[in-house]
Amino acid sequence: MPRRETEAIILRTYPLKEADKIVSFFSRAWGKTRGVAAGARKLKNRFGAALEPLSHVRLWYFERETRELVSIDSAELIRSYFDIQSDYATGLACAYISEVCEQTLPEREPNEHLFRLVVLALEHLRQTGRIWPALTYFDLWAVRLAGLLPSVERCVACGSALAPDAEAYFQLYPAGLNCARCRLDGAWELSAESRQMAREMLRASLPHLAPRAWSRETGADLRRFLGQRIEAHIERKLVTRSALESVE
Numbered sequence: 001m002p003r004r005e006t007e008a009i010i011l012r013t014y015p016l017k018e019a020d021k022i023v024s025f026f027s028r029a030w031g032k033t034r035g036v037a038a039g040a041r042k043l044k045n046r047f048g049a050a051l052e053p054l055s056h057v058r059l060w061y062f063e064r065e066t067r068e069l070v071s072i073d074s075a076e077l078i079r080s081y082f083d084i085q086s087d088y089a090t091g092l093a094c095a096y097i098s099e100v101c102e103q104t105l106p107e108r109e110p111n112e113h114l115f116r117l118v119v120l121a122l123e124h125l126r127q128t129g130r131i132w133p134a135l136t137y138f139d140l141w142a143v144r145l146a147g148l149l150p151s152v153e154r155c156v157a158c159g160s161a162l163a164p165d166a167e168a169y170f171q172l173y174p175a176g177l178n179c180a181r182c183r184l185d186g187a188w189e190l191s192a193e194s195r196q197m198a199r200e201m202l203r204a205s206l207p208h209l210a211p212r213a214w215s216r217e218t219g220a221d222l223r224r225f226l227g228q229r230i231e232a233h234i235e236r237k238l239v240t241r242s243a244l245e246s247v248e
Helices: 088-104 112-128 131-145 192-203 220-234 239-244
Strands: 003-016 020-027 031-037 056-062 070-079 168-170 188-190
Touching: 003 031, 003 070, 003 088, 003 112, 020 056, 020 112, 088 112, 088 131, 088 220, 088 239, 112 131, 131 192, 131 220, 188 220, 192 220
Parallel strands: 031 070
Antiparallel strands: 003 020, 003 056, 020 031, 056 070, 168 188
16 A cells, blocks of 8 residues: 655545544645544544645545545645635635635645645635636646636627627527627627636636736626536536625
8 A cells, every 4th residue: 555645635525423534635746535544533643734725735545445535644735725724715815725625626636736726826815815817827728728718709609700809608508609790699708808817817827817806797798608507517517606706
């Protein structure tokens, strides 16, 4: 039974028996994994604050081929995001990132690019406290890395190019954007400004985006478009996505 070491993000924990925890974590080396942390619920335990949700840690664990859950041996805290979660809006943004990872990641499948994206978004939240640029960027790249991002340059129906200054329209099915001629009844609009924002985010890293006065309305149509793609993929609603709609 080899002892493995990995960098990881703690996604979620569940109580187990009187003193233990089940821990869902996103391992940089081995993807989403679940394990048992024996004694983690005791007042004095060897894990300290390392197993708090969204903690960036180094984990050591044992794995047996015949068992679904690994056995977490120890954890060393690299970066804690516990303090920023005391703010309601930032805490909800952190919970959203955790829920998206928990619901979309397959078991034991490494995803180095998404791991770095999660750390990038959390660091932006910690350094700036601005949730909307971090969540918009995270949504866009999470959808793209999952292979779920339709073209933002062409109409899915007729194949014609969408002019940079033209509005586009989307609906839950079929996935993709429609031009004005192919617009379906009940479709939502994706503004030219939001399409330009998406193009910029696909080219530039989050800290290097052009300065913008962000509010909940900024990129809201883009986040709706991306959120629909995530929810269609997992075939369920994201709890934290609806909660974020009430945040100013």
